Amino acid sequence: MKVAVVGATGLVGSEMLTVLAERDFPITELIPVASERSKGKEIEFKGKKYKVVTPAEAIALKPDVALFSAGGGTSTEYAPLFANAGITVIDNSSAWRMDPSKKLIVPEVNGDILTATDKIIANPNCSTIQMVVVLKPLHDKYKIKRVVVSTYQSVTGTGVKAVQQLNDERAGIEGEKAYPYQIDMNVIPHIDVFQENGYTKEEMKMIKETNKIMQDDSIKVTATTVRIPVVGGHSESVNIEFENEFEVDELRRVIAAQDGVLIVDNPANLEYPMPRDAHGKDEVFVGRIRRDESQPKTVNLWIVADNLRKGAATNAVQVAELLAKKNLIG
Ligand code: A2P
Helix, strand or coil, rough: CCEECCCCCHHHHHHHHHHHHHHCCCCEEEEEEHHHHCCCCCEEECCEEEECCCHHHCCCCCCCCEEEEHHHHHHHHHHHHHHHHEEEEEEECCCCCCCCCCCCCCCCCHHCCCCCCCCCEEECCCHHHHHHHHHHHHHHCCCCEEEEEEEEHHHHHCCHHHHHHHHHHHHHHCCCCCCCCCCCCCEEEECCEEECCCCCCHHHHHHHHHHHHHHCCCCCEEECCCCCCCCCEEEEEEEEEEEECCCCHHHHHHHCCCEEEEEEEEECCCCCCCHHCCCCCCCCCEEEECCCCCCCCCEEEEEEECCCHHHHHHHHHHHHHHHHCCCCCC
């Protein structure tokens, strides 16, 4: 298969290349794509060098599938042009996620709804992906009424500039700022832009995308999303109220049985998920599993994943793998 990676010079794009190589995705030809600025730059993939091309040049090279992570503007402009040329697009930006004619896919949750007519498939928001992977089997078993989530998000979610800001601040260098405030030694309760209702766009993504992916608008979700000075991954404190009663031991087994999820939960040995440990891994890690003693039928979880991996690159590659397996590409 001919595979284009649009945004190949970016943080998520380069992680996509790593994941494609690691998982041995059946690539006959790689087409790395970035802006005019990067044209001609060489990218190494599985020991071979490939020259970066622009999106327009990539369409002419007729890849079978294109993984996009080059920002919403690039996706809005180019994804339809790729799709019209018969190229299946898996888009990591937020451009198409809430479009009713586009599917928003986490393979373990709703991969079964993909069909051959899906030419632009949206990859959800990083914080949403790691949460819904865990919510899905719990919803099937106990029916979720309401979710209250607070996030602790890595600077890698903002891109190269944000990682540079953190490194500059640590080194005492005055540099370009990705955030309105210092991020090192700080916590910023503000991700993406503020909306009229007082929530940020990141918070509204977690709410709306969860309902869409779970295919159930009756699940109530409220979110507070927060940036912290960490690079390894996103962490989330998630409080879930169910319709039905549960036993903690059984609930653990339900979570453990979910594909791609690992439980790390042994307080006696000080074992719980942390972004340092999740970094570079494809799994979603769950710990601190305990009953909420303030309210019936409610549980508290701590969920951690590498936001560049399962939160972005790995999920996109898994969608491509699923499409290939179902013969839905081309
Ligand atoms: P470039 O390196 O040429 O600017 P990040 O979010 O980590 O900063 O990465 C953004 C990615 O999106 C980069 O690979 C960047 O390429 C790419 N990109 C930005 N604008 C465009 C564009 N107009 N067309 C194609 N790729 C783009």
